Amino acid sequence: MSSGGKRRGRRYSTLSFRGSESWRAFQEARVRETRVVFKGAGAPEIEVPAWYHRLYGDRGQVEGVETTPRPPDGSRPVRVDVRSADGAAALPYVDLRVTRPGRKETVLSNEHQHLPFGIEVTLVEAGDSTLRVWQRRFGSTIQEAREVAAFNFALSRPGSRIRVSAVEGGQLLCDIPTPQEFQDHAEQARACLEVLDKLAFIEPRIAAFGSVSLDEGIDEDDATNVERLHRVCRDGMRETILDQSFEFDVPAGKPERWPGPEDNIEFQMDGEKIALLGVEIPLGRVKVTFVEQERIAATIRDAVERARATGEPAKVRFENERIVEEFLDWPRPVDRLYDVVSAQAGYFTLAQAVEAGFVAATQVETELRVERCGGDVFRLVQFPPSEHEDLVILWLQTEKQGVFSHDTALALHQLSDILPSRRHVTVPSGWEPPSNARLDRGTVLHHAEVGPSEIAWMSPIPLTKPLRTIRDCIEKGVSPEIIEQAISEALARGMITQTEVQDLRLASARSA
Numbered sequence: 001m002s003s004g005g006k007r008r009g010r011r012y013s014t015l016s017f018r019g020s021e022s023w024r025a026f027q028e029a030r031v032r033e034t035r036v037v038f039k040g041a042g043a044p045e046i047e048v049p050a051w052y053h054r055l056y057g058d059r060g061q062v063e064g065v066e067t068t069p070r071p072p073d074g075s076r077p078v079r080v081d082v083r084s085a086d087g088a089a090a091l092p093y094v095d096l097r098v099t100r101p102g103r104k105e106t107v108l109s110n111e112h113q114h115l116p117f118g119i120e121v122t123l124v125e126a127g128d129s130t131l132r133v134w135q136r137r138f139g140s141t142i143q144e145a146r147e148v149a150a151f152n153f154a155l156s157r158p159g160s161r162i163r164v165s166a167v168e169g170g171q172l173l174c175d176i177p178t179p180q181e182f183q184d185h186a187e188q189a190r191a192c193l194e195v196l197d198k199l200a201f202i203e204p205r206i207a208a209f210g211s212v213s214l215d216e217g218i219d220e221d222d223a224t225n226v227e228r229l230h231r232v233c234r235d236g237m238r239e240t241i242l243d244q245s246f247e248f249d250v251p252a253g254k255p256e257r258w259p260g261p262e263d264n265i266e267f268q269m270d271g272e273k274i275a276l277l278g279v280e281i282p283l284g285r286v287k288v289t290f291v292e293q294e295r296i297a298a299t300i301r302d303a304v305e306r307a308r309a310t311g312e313p314a315k316v317r318f319e320n321e322r323i324v325e326e327f328l329d330w331p332r333p334v335d336r337l338y339d340v341v342s343a344q345a346g347y348f349t350l351a352q353a354v355e356a357g358f359v360a361a362t363q364v365e366t367e368l369r370v371e372r373c374g375g376d377v378f379r380l381v382q383f384p385p386s387e388h389e390d391l392v393i394l395w396l397q398t399e400k401q402g403v404f405s406h407d408t409a410l411a412l413h414q415l416s417d418i419l420p421s422r423r424h425v426t427v428p429s430g431w432e433p434p435s436n437a438r439l440d441r442g443t444v445l446h447h448a449e450v451g452p453s454e455i456a457w458m459s460p461i462p463l464t465k466p467l468r469t470i471r472d473c474i475e476k477g478v479s480p481e482i483i484e485q486a487i488s489e490a491l492a493r494g495m496i497t498q499t500e501v502q503d504l505r506l507a508s509a510r511s512a
Contacts, residue, residue, distance in 0.1 A: 015044040015065070026067065039064040039430045064430055076108055077167040080119060080133075082154040082178065084161070089154035093167065094119050116148045121164060121173055129174040131162060138217040142200050145214055149193040156186035195223045198230040201357075205233045212277035225276045232283065234357040236332035239291070242321045247313050250304050258304060259297045265290050268328075284329030291322040333357030334368065338380075345460045346383020349396050350376035375438040388412075388461060394423060395461050397437040402427045403450045403462045406476055409469040412458055413495070415486040418478075426450055426464070426472075446472075466495040467504075474507050483508045 017023040022044065025036055038044060043065050080091040096108035096119065109120040116139055120132040135152065139145030154160060160178040165171060182189075195218060203212065206229070218226070231238040251258075259265060266289040273280045290296040299316055307314035337356035341348045353364050364370060370378040377393045379385065386392050395402055404412065407420035426446040433439050454468040464472065470486050487504050490496045496504070 014047040016047060017044045037064065037066045039432075043430060076173075078119075078121075078164050078173060079167055080117075081163045081165070082151065082160055083163065084154065084157035084159050086157045087154060089151045091115070091117060091119075091151065094164075096121060116144065117151065119164075123173070131164060131174050131176055133162065133179075138214055140214065142196060142203055142212070142214070146193070146196045146200060149189065149196050152182070152185075153189040153193050155182035156189040158183065191223070192218070195226050199226050202226065202229050202233050206276075206279065206281050209281050210279040212279050214277065218277070222277055225274050229274060229276065229281065232327050232330050234333060234359075236330050236335070237324060237326040239322060239324050242288070242318050242323045245315070245317045247315050249313050250307050254304075257301065259300055261294065261297065263297060265293055265296045265300065283327060285327075287326040287328055289324045289326070291324065296321070337368075341380055341383070343460065344396070345386045345392060346380045347373065347386070347389075347392050347396060347460070348378055348380075350378070351399075353378070386459065388458070391423065391461050392459075394425060394439070394443060397433070397439060398425060398427055398431075399434065401431055402445075403455055403464055405446060405450070405464045405469060406444075406472045407478065409463040410473060410478075410482075410486055412463050413466055413469060413490075415466060415469070415489045415495075416482050417485070418482055466490045467500055470496075470504055471507065474504065474511050477511065480508055480512055 015026070017026065022038055025038075026044075028036075046065070076096040078094050078096055080094055082089050094110050094115065094117075095113050096110055097112060098106060099109045099111065099120075100107035104125045106123045107120065108123070109118065111118065111120075116135060116137050118132075118134045118136050122130040122132075124130070133155070135148065139148045155162075155178050157178075160183075161175060162178055163175045164173040166173065199212070199218075206212075228238070266287060269286045269288060270284065272283045272286065274283060275281075296318075299318075300314070303314040303316045333353075333356045337348060337353055337358070340352050340356065350361050350364065353361075358364050358367075361376070364378060365372070368378075369381045371381055373379050373389065373393050375393075375397060377396050379389075391404060391408075395404070402425040404424065405426040406424035407418055407422070408424040410416055410418055411420055422442045422444050424444045424446060426448050428449060429447045431447065433445075439445075450464060450468065454465050455462045456465045457463075463469070466486075467490075470483065470490065473486070474483055483504075487496070487501055487508075491498070491501050
C-alpha cells in the first residue's frame with residue numbers, strides 16, 4: 001500500500017505502509033483533511049528518487065512521519081479549544097474557508113471538511129468576531145464518537161469558553177463564552193461519554209461477532225445493552241432482578257420436603273443473545289443463582305407439593321426477585337489477568353490489568369493480593385520474586401517491546417566475567433518510553449530491530465542470542481579481551497559455530 005506525490009512533473013517520494021491500520025489512518029486523514037502522525041513500527045517507508053539522493057544524500061532510517069493537509073488559497077487552518085475549570089478539549093485542525101466575502105464582514109466555515117462539527121466564524125472589520133458551532137454527525141467510529149462526546153461534554157461545562165486560533169502563528173480569531181444551548185444538555189453529554197467509554201472497553205471483546213455501527217447513534221436500548229455487556233466483560237457476572245414464570249416436572253427420586261435448606265437453588269440458561277448496534281452477541285451459558293435462597297426454596301417446595309397432589313407440572317412465579325447471573329463463557333477479569341500473569345512469572349502492569357477488566361490501581365490492590373514493584377508494575381504474592389526481578393520490571397515498562405542485549409545479555413548468558421553497571425535493552429526504532437514508565441539512569445536504551453530468530457528467553461524475559469549479543473558488544477566497543485573470552489566460551493558451549501567465530505574475530509579486529 002503506497003501513496004506518491006509529484007510537483008511540476010517531477011516525482012518527489014513514495015510512502016509505503018507496512019500495515020493496514022496505518023494505511024487506513026492515512027486515507028482517513030486525507031478524506032477528513034486532518035493531521036496524522038506515524039511513529040515507530042507504524043511509520044511508512046519513504047522511497048525518494050535518485051535526484052534527491054544526489055542533492056541531499058542518505059538521511060538514514062525513518063523514525064516518524066507527520067502529514068498535514070496543504071491549505072488551498074484563501075483557507076485559514078485553525079485550532080478550536082474549549083476550556084473550563086473542569087478540563088479542556090480541542091479540535092486540533094479545522095480548515096476554514098471563505099464562504100461569504102465582504103468589505104466589512106467575512107464569513108469562514110469548514111462546510112467542505114468531513115468533520116463531525118461544523119464551525120463558522122464571522123470576522124467583523126470594526127467589531128467582535130462571532131462564532132457558531134454545531135454537531136453534524138455522531139461519529140463514524142467509536143474513537144471518533146468519543147472525541148465528539150468529549151468535545152460536547154467540555155462545551156457543556158459551566159463557565160467554558162471557545163477559543164479559535166490560527167494553526168500557524170497562533171493568531172487569535174475569537175474567544176467567546178460557550179452558548180447556553182450546550183450547557184442545557186450537560187447531563188446528556190455526560191451520559192453519552194460514559195456509554196461510549198464502556199463501548200470502547202467492550203468493542204475488542206465482541207469483535208469476533210461483527211463490527212458495531214454508529215450510523216444511527218446510540219438510543220436508550222443501546223445504552224442499556226452496553227451497560228449489561230460492560231458488566232459481562234468486566235466482571236463476568238451481575239446482580240439483577242428476575243420477573244418470570246416457570247413450569248417444570250418434579251424430578252423423580254426427590255424427598256418429600258424437597259428442596260431442603262441444604263439445597264442451593266440455581267439453574268442454567270443458554271442461547272440468549274444481545275442485539276447491539278447491528279451485532280448479535282451470544283451470551284453463552286448463564287448460571288442463575290437466587291440471592292434469597294431460603295425464601296425461594298420454600299416457594300418451590302410449596303409448588304412441588306401442589307404438583308404432587310394434582311399430578312400436574314409444578315408452577316412458580318418469581319416477581320422482583322434478586323438473582324446473580326454468572327456468565328460462564330465470559331471469564332472474569334481476575335481469570336483473564338491470571339492467564340497473562342502466569343506467563344510473566346507473576347508480574348503485570350496496570351495497563352494489562354485494565355485490559356483484563358480492572359478499572360484502576362486501587363481496585364487491583366483491593367481485590368488481589370499484590371505487591372507493588374515500582375511504577376505501575378505489580379506482582380501477585382503467590383508467585384515468588386524472580387531472580388531477575390529488576391529486569392522483569394524493566395521489560396514490562398518497555399511495554400514488552402524491549403530485548404535485553406549488549407553487556408546485560410553477555411552477563412545473563414554467563415559468557416564473560418563482565419559485571420555491567422547498567423542494564424542494556426534494545427527497543428524498536430522510534431519507540432519512546434510511556435509517560436508512566438520510570439526508567440532510571442542505570443538503563444541504556446539501544447534503538448534497533450531484533451529479529452525473532454535472534455531472541456532467546458530466560459523465564460519471562462527476552463534476551464539476544466549469543467551470536468547477536470557478541471556482535472552488539474563488538475559494535476559498542478567492548479574491550480577485545482572480553483570479546484575474546486565471550487567467543488571462546490560460546491564456542492566451547494556449542495552456542496556458536498566455527499564459521500561464526502571467524503566472522504566475529506574478524507569484526508573484532510576491524511573495530512580495534
